[in-house]
Amino acid sequence: MKKIEVVGAIILKDNKLLAAQRAAGRSLGSLWEFPGGKIEPGETPEQALERELSEEFGAQSTIFEPFTINGDAKYDFGEIILYCYYVRLNSQIVKTIEHDELRWVDEKEAGQLEWAPTDVPVIQELIKEGFRYEY
Numbered sequence: 509m510k511k512i513e514v515v516g517a518i519i520l521k522d523n524k525l526l527a528a529q530r531a532a533g534r535s536l537g538s539l540w541e542f543p544g545g546k547i548e549p550g551e552t553p554e555q556a557l558e559r560e561l562s563e564e565f566g567a568q569s570t571i572f573e574p575f576t577i578n579g580d581a582k583y584d585f586g587e588i589i590l591y592c593y594y595v596r597l598n599s600q601i602v603k604t605i606e607h608d609e610l611r612w613v614d615e616k617e618a619g620q621l622e623w624a625p626t627d628v629p630v631i632q633e634l635i636k637e638g639f640r641y642e643y
């Protein structure tokens with residue numbers, strides 16, 4: 509099965525997480541995820557994440573440490589391996605081209621969203637840790 513490596517951003521501000529809802533027509537449509545996307549050949553995960561955040565939001569970012577666990581799930585289109593990093597946005601979000609909605613959520617609200625299956629172990633661990641590491 510095709511392995512697809514994906515990076516996701518854990519963006520925290522005032523104890524809230526930036527959650528993004530995938531646009532309805534896309535793969536895993538309408539499910540919630542970490543902003544990010546596929547790692548392209550020759551890119552490090554950090555480079556991929558910076559690029560994705562620039563493309564999706566028009567925002568500059570700084571990538572900090574990787575999260576303690578990865579996501580991993582199999583779909584009909586391949587196996588997604590999700591690497592998440594703590595990220596600070598250095599500029600405003602000026603656009604959103606790939607999401608139906610962006611929402612700042614606390615732990616309780618995050619637990620009530622329907623996340624992509626890949627993300628479920630990651631978000632559960634993050635909720636357990638608490639939304640307290642702001643960069």
Ligand SMILES: Nc1nc2c([nH]c(=O)n2[C@H]2C[C@H](O)[C@@H](COP(=O)(O)OP(=O)(O)OP(=O)(O)O)O2)c(=O)[nH]1
Nearest residue numbers: 514516534535541542543544545546588624626627
């Ligand atoms: N960005 C992001 N993608 C995720 C997460 N969890 C997860 O399973 N994915 C999946 C959805 C997509 O199949 C893939 C990311 O690809 P992408 O967002 O760059 O999608 P794409 O532009 O290629 O669009 P598409 O063809 O998949 O619709 O990883 C997540 O938390 N963030």
